[in-house]
Amino acid sequence: MPSATTSTSERVQDAALRLFAERGYHGTGIRQLADAAGLSSASLYHYMGTKEELLVAIMRSSLTGLLDAAEQVVQMDDPGERLDALVRLHVRTHATAPEQTRVVDDEVNALSAGARAEVVALRDRYETLWQSALDDGVARGAFRIGSVAVARRALLEMCSGVARWWTPDGELDLDDLQREYAGLARRLVGAPLRHAESW
Amino acid sequence: MPSATTSTSERVQDAALRLFAERGYHGTGIRQLADAAGLSSASLYHYMGTKEELLVAIMRSSLTGLLDAAEQVVQMDDPGERLDALVRLHVRTHATAPEQTRVVDDEVNALSAGARAEVVALRDRYETLWQSALDDGVARGAFRIGSVAVARRALLEMCSGVARWWTPDGELDLDDLQREYAGLARRLVGAPLRHAESW
Amino acid sequence: MPSATTSTSERVQDAALRLFAERGYHGTGIRQLADAAGLSSASLYHYMGTKEELLVAIMRSSLTGLLDAAEQVVQMDDPGERLDALVRLHVRTHATAPEQTRVVDDEVNALSAGARAEVVALRDRYETLWQSALDDGVARGAFRIGSVAVARRALLEMCSGVARWWTPDGELDLDDLQREYAGLARRLVGAPLRHAESW
Amino acid sequence: MPSATTSTSERVQDAALRLFAERGYHGTGIRQLADAAGLSSASLYHYMGTKEELLVAIMRSSLTGLLDAAEQVVQMDDPGERLDALVRLHVRTHATAPEQTRVVDDEVNALSAGARAEVVALRDRYETLWQSALDDGVARGAFRIGSVAVARRALLEMCSGVARWWTPDGELDLDDLQREYAGLARRLVGAPLRHAESW
DNA sequence: AATGAATGAGTTTTCATTCAT
C-alpha cells in the first residue's frame, strides 16, 4: 500500500518529469516510466492518458505556473524593478525546478501539432510579457537597447541556462544567483546599476 | 550516379545533421536517415558505423571546428577585442550552422558514457578558452565581473540561442547580428563600449 | 438508480448484442461493453461470466427462441403451408432481430470448441426441421427439388440475408417482406403458387 | 532458402487468406500470421504494409477478379442465359475460392472508413451488374419478379452460401453444383426451365 | 452492488543492426 501522502498519479508525474528531463521524451520508454513509478506498464495507463498527454501536462503546469507569477510581477511600475523581478522569477524557477523547465525548453518539438500549438501559445504569452517590459523600459528612457527582440532573446536564454548547471550545493546560493543575474540583466539593457551593486 | 562534388558519405552526414537537428537523435530512425540520404538502410552501414557513431562524428566535427577557430582568436592580446572576436565567432557559427550547434547542444545526453566523455571534453576545452579570456580581462582590469563562472555561462547561453531563431531573411543580417551580440557581451562584462557603438 | 423495468443484466446483454453485431466479437472490447452498459468494466463481471459466456448466452437465447417457434410451426400438416410458415418465421426473425441473427450467423467460429459444439447442435436441430419439412414435401409430391440439401441451404441463406439489409423504413413493410420471400421459396421448391400471388 | 516457385510474399498472402477466413480479421494476430508464413513477425513487414492493407489487397483482388469476369459474362444478349452465366460464375467462384469470398463477405466492417469505401464501391459495381441483368430480364418479359431488389439480394445470398459448405469431396461435383444453382435461380426469377432440366 | 487498482499477456508496429549475395 503506497504512502498516504504521495498519490500514485503524483508518483507517475514525478517519474516522468525526472526521466524526460534526464533522457528526453523520445529517449524515455513506457517501461522505464513504469519502473520508476513502481508500476507495471499496464497499470501506468490508469494514471495517464498517453505518453504525450503526460508530457503536455508537465509542460502546461510548468508554463502556467511561471506565467501566472510573471503576470503578477509585471504589474510593477518601475521598469528597472520590473525587469529585476522578472529576471529573479525566471532564474529562481529555472534553478529550483530545473527538470520542469528543461522539459519545457527541450521537448517542444516532440509534441504533435495540436499539443505543440497549445504549449507554444503559453510560451508566447510569457515572452510577450518580457517584450512589453523591455519596450516600456525603452519608451520611458530607463533602458538603452539596440534591438529589443535580440535583447529579449538574449536575456531569456541566458537566464534559462541556470537550469543546466546550478545546484544548491555549489558556490552560489539561490539569493546570490538571483542577484548575479539581475545585475547582468541590468547591464544588458543599459540600465543604471542599483546602489550597492557596483562590482 | 551521384555528383562528383558531393560524396555519398557527405550526403549521409548531411541527412543525419538535418534530421537530428529537426527531430532529435532518438526521434530519428535509421530508415528515415536512409531515405533522406537516398540509400537503403543496409547501404547506410557502408558509410557509417552505428547510429551513435554518426552522432558523435557530427558533434566532433562541429566542436573541433569551433575549437580550432577559437584557439586562433584567443591569441589576441587585448581582452576587449579578444572577447569581441570570441563572441562574433560563436554567434556567427551558431547563426550559419544552426543544425550542427543545436545537435551539439541538445543531444549530448543521448550519448553513451564513453562517447559523452569525449564530447564533453571537447566542449570543456572550448569553455575553458572563454573562462581564461574572461579571467584575463578581469585580471587586467578590462572587465568588471561578479562571478566569472556565471558570466561565462550567461554569455555562452545567450549567444548560443541565436541558433534557435536567426535566419538570413530576417531584419538583422549576419553583420548586424554579430555587432549586436558583441555589444551585449561588452556590457555584460562591464567593458567600455567601442567608439561608434553608444546606442 | 436504473429503471425498474430494465434490469442491469438486460442492459449488459443489450449492449453486447449491439456491439457484437456492429463490430464483431473480437472487435468489441470489455471496456466498450462496460461503457455501453453504463458500468465499470469490473462491475460488468457481476452480470456475466466471461466475455465468451456472454456471446454464448446471446446465441443460445436467439437460437432457442427460433427453434421453439419453429417446432410449433412444423406441426402443420400441409407441406406448402408448413414451408410458408417456416419462411415467414425465419424472415420475420431476421428482419426484426437482425442483431441477434447476425451474431449467431457470423460469430460461431469465435467460440471455443466446447461452446461451439453447443451452438452448432442447436443450429443443426433447427436446420433438421427444415430438412424434414422439405423431405416430407418431396415425398408427398408437393415439392419438386433436385437436391434437397442444396435447396435447404439456398433457402436458409437467402432468407437470412434479410438481416443485412431490411429496415422498417424502406419500401417493403414486414408483411410485404414475408410475402415476398414466401413466394420466392415456393418457386424454389417447385410448389404451386398460392391463389392470389401470381406476380 | 524458400522454394523457387512460391515467393515469400505469396506465402504471406496465402497465410493471411487462410487465417482471415478461418478466424476472422480481428481474430487473427500478427504472430499467427508470421508463424503461418514461416517468418518472424518483424520480417512479415518486408512483405506487407499494415495488417489492414493485407486485408484490403485480398479483398481487392478477389472482387476485381469476380467483377472482370462478370463484365464479360454480362455481354450475353439472352436474359436467361445471362443470368445463368452470372449464377454459374458466382457459384463457381464461391465454391473454388471460398476463403477469398468469405473474407470479402464477412470482413468488410473490419475495414477503416477509407478502405471500406473502396471495397464497397467494387462490391456495388458487381451488384449493379446483377441488378441490370434482372431489370433487363423483367423488361423483356423473360423474368417475372415481384421485387427485383429482393430477388437480387436473395439470389446473391443464396449463391454465396456455397462458400460455407461445398467441398470437392462431397456428393455434388462442381458441375452439378453450378447446374443446381442455375436451376434454382431460374425458378426464383420465374424464367422457363431449360429443356433437359425439369426435375 | 459497485468499482478503483492492478496486471500478465497480448496487440500492431518499428527499432537498429547483420548478412548473404
Added chain:
DNA sequence: AATGAATGAAAACTCATTCAT
C-alpha cells in the same frame, strides 16, 4: 558499392480478468 531479407528486442498501448474494499 549496394541491397533485399531477416530478426530479436523494443516501442506504445490494450486485452480480459481478478481482487480488495
